[in-house]
Amino acid sequence: MDDLYREVIIEHYKNPSYRGHLDPHDIQFADNNPLCGDHIEITLQTAADGTVKDARFDGHGCAISQASADLLVESIIGKPLDEVKQLNKEHILDMLGIELGPVRLKCALLSLKVLKAGVYGLGEASDSLVE
Amino acid sequence: MDDLYREVIIEHYKNPSYRGHLDPHDIQFADNNPLCGDHIEITLQTAADGTVKDARFDGHGCAISQASADLLVESIIGKPLDEVKQLNKEHILDMLGIELGPVRLKCALLSLKVLKAGVYGLGEASDSLVE
Amino acid sequence: MLNVNEIRKDFPILQRKTHDSVPLVYLDSTATSQKPTPVIEAMDAYYRRSNANIHRGVHTLAEEATAMYEAAREKIAKFINSPSARQIVYTRNTTESINLVAYTWARANLKAGDLVVLTEMEHHSNLVPWLMLQSERGVELEFIPVTEDGLLDLEAYKTLLARTPKLVAFTHMSNVLGTINPAADIIRMAHEAGAVTLVDGAQSVPHLKVDMQTLDADFYAFSAHKMCGPTGIGALYGKAELLEAMPPFLGGGDMIKEVKLRSFKPNTLPHKFEAGTPAIAEAVGFGAAVDYLTKVGMENIAAHEHAITEYALERLEEIPGVKLFGPSADKKGGVAAFTFDGVHPHDVAQILDRDGIAVRAGHHCAQPLHEKFGIPATSRASFYLYNTKEEVDLLVNGIYKVKEMFG
Amino acid sequence: MLNVNEIRKDFPILQRKTHDSVPLVYLDSTATSQKPTPVIEAMDAYYRRSNANIHRGVHTLAEEATAMYEAAREKIAKFINSPSARQIVYTRNTTESINLVAYTWARANLKAGDLVVLTEMEHHSNLVPWLMLQSERGVELEFIPVTEDGLLDLEAYKTLLARTPKLVAFTHMSNVLGTINPAADIIRMAHEAGAVTLVDGAQSVPHLKVDMQTLDADFYAFSAHKMCGPTGIGALYGKAELLEAMPPFLGGGDMIKEVKLRSFKPNTLPHKFEAGTPAIAEAVGFGAAVDYLTKVGMENIAAHEHAITEYALERLEEIPGVKLFGPSADKKGGVAAFTFDGVHPHDVAQILDRDGIAVRAGHHCAQPLHEKFGIPATSRASFYLYNTKEEVDLLVNGIYKVKEMFG
């Protein structure tokens, strides 16, 4: 487990491939986890065929929240938005490859919550999006 | 213990020697135990030498409260009021000869509380009189 | 039917002797129930293995403790068929559950002149909070009368409903009369009149199968200690939309989402109502109690209690001078409150105690009900899953002994 | 000095392994302490032998339970040198103790515009209740500032006192900075300015010898679970004349002297504030915890913690990238909160947990204090009587490991 923590998470935390902000963008959403101050913004460009053309995340926080965001963005580029809407917490946990207690789960799922709130065009992000 | 309960308490409960109300009286006081509805009134005549000339109790309630009152009144006739003022809970418990939990103790001490409040000429009876 | 001899082995205290050598005959479960080994051991194990403060903890113990605390909530929700666990708020006891509603929902929604309907058979817990609100806010209180045979007068209730009360708060089962009130009907009628309902379930949840979705109660309060669980914890069930709209109760850690020096945002349900470090070990014990009751089966428990109660009422009725309160066995739970001619209930209880028989004597926190019947106190024997007909016989023999003593 | 190896044997959880085989290094006692065997066994024995509802019960178990419940109160009173046991009100925790004062004394005595002085280092428990009062009543809140080195700015306090606050409410010891505030001075100055004082003793009572008669606090709040006792119980100490004059808090059984359908009379102290069936087993455990701490000796505990803390601060300071918060060891209790360059506290805590080391990460229910220092969270290691210097070494090694990982 330590190895997984180190390899996947630390790598994506220290050297994210998708950190940034797209301008122009079709979808933008941001939220934070008030408990630990993690903050994530996601910007996204869509293609004419309803797929994700490009995406970026920005923000700050713990390794889990930032690495999850990087992994998530990587995983959705090229995917149909309809498929993105269906993503759930297993998608994130599979990519991280570690078990997480309830507190760290919130960190891990922040980016997915932000992404889904953006894609669904919601005013507010809710925990029920990622259950 | 059952025997003591029966002999002393039941006897004084069923056949009290000092149940009644003195008129005229020099001292009168009454109070009740709101938890179980026990009620005791004591009336008392004093002699010129500061002793208790005569006394009676009236009221209703459990055997312990009524028997204690009868025993108490019996024990103070002829005693100096100054001595009556010093009576404490051991006096009652010695006469009853049984151990009592905190709830029944209140029943047992009601008459002493009433007596002392009367002899001290207090407006209200307080638990601290019998501690 | 349950196997009471097997059940009794689960309750270590039933091996207890009092007065040196007299076996305990515990007939006071309405005051508090005894605890089976699995409940005692669950809390013991929690302290020996997993104890930590919950929520926000990242370390293993904190995660374990949090998971155990929340798993118990899920069990309790399922036990009363709550639509979700977030509608279960942990409190200290039934009393705090009711006060929570009085301090939050009621103070946010009731104003001077608004009518609150209670009943004459309420426990002080479902009376004093409303008396306090009456003096503070000027709400009006009215009471559904209790009939001579210990039932609620539902005709009088209808008349009260015509005055459009804002709240109807009543006990599902009386702790003195044993009466099981027709809660679903009372709630339906209240709703038709536009009132919110609060049910004091302190005596029903331990003894009957209760179902929040069938009953349709808006608030439902109960205590763990009366249902084989530990002291120090209870629960309030509430409808989600009511709980969500209510202001918070106690302020502090965990009940907040965000705190600044000048403002705060309350947390989501149920945490909004759970301020500070909660009764964690007790929640674990509460969950174990619910598991235990579920395993035995609430239907079995109710049937067993019914059989004992029927027998007890029959036997007690035979004793000259005994007067029983409350309805007949088919309309009540396992409670037999009585007076005994010429002997004060305290004396009855104390003399029975010499034979190891634990009954309660007093007004049982229902002083107005006793006043209504013109008596200051009753003796009360009450029954639970671990009681036997032999114990009823011992009680009856004990009362004959009292009779002889005072004869 | 205490014998820490002997002490550790009293705490069964310290034998615990996490992640299959890693021994537990519990450095989170500020969140909640672990429980020694005598405390766990006292509650166990209560449930197995003496469990009954208290007060008014005539039978043997009820008398035993009542005596145990009240004996624990006597012990707690003596432990903090309260003039009498009736000045000790059982609550669920520190949070409820403070809310009790906010709902009763404060709502009876404070009106719009009245000033309440708090500090910038308060736990949410001693902040949110006053924020709620601010929105409800329009009282004004002001805060004694915290200096860079984590002390209260007493000059600023004097300026605030000139505005004649009605209440000064502050923590005796910060759960983040570890700062031990000069409580006696703060109270004396408040009294000179005519203010009532409330002290949050959640962190002081477990770790220091506190004396109500020397401190002269008007209200003092603490929790059993942080001082080797069970969850689900805490206490509020109050001056008798204040407690007597206060309106009751929760309404229900036991807190009343008499109830009628239209009115009630509250009970005497301390019962007036204890509505419904209380946390009886927990009171018994609380009493056992106080016995345990007394046996070890509060002076010994404080000295042991001081030695560990001094060592921990020294060792942590050596680590490049570690920034410690709070004053130097001579002015603080056993708490070391820190940040570590480039690594979020949650990651620090989780990586330490892999080595069995339990520290807490977050804002520790002191969000405004963290905001003041411009950080969202810290990692916090905290020490109690059972911690060792070897455990500090393991912590330090763990942090070096984190450094390496994130390097």
Ligand SMILES: Cc1ncc(COP(=O)(O)O)c(C=O)c1O
């Ligand atoms: C300083 C301080 N005050 C108050 C509290 C709240 O204590 P409890 O959660 O037991 O109510 C804590 C503990 O978290 C604390 O450290």
Ligand SMILES: Cc1ncc(COP(=O)(O)O)c(C=O)c1O
């Ligand atoms: C009907 C009823 N309501 C409320 C209560 C109060 O329960 P608790 O003391 O657990 O708050 C009781 C128990 O005494 C009860 O029997």
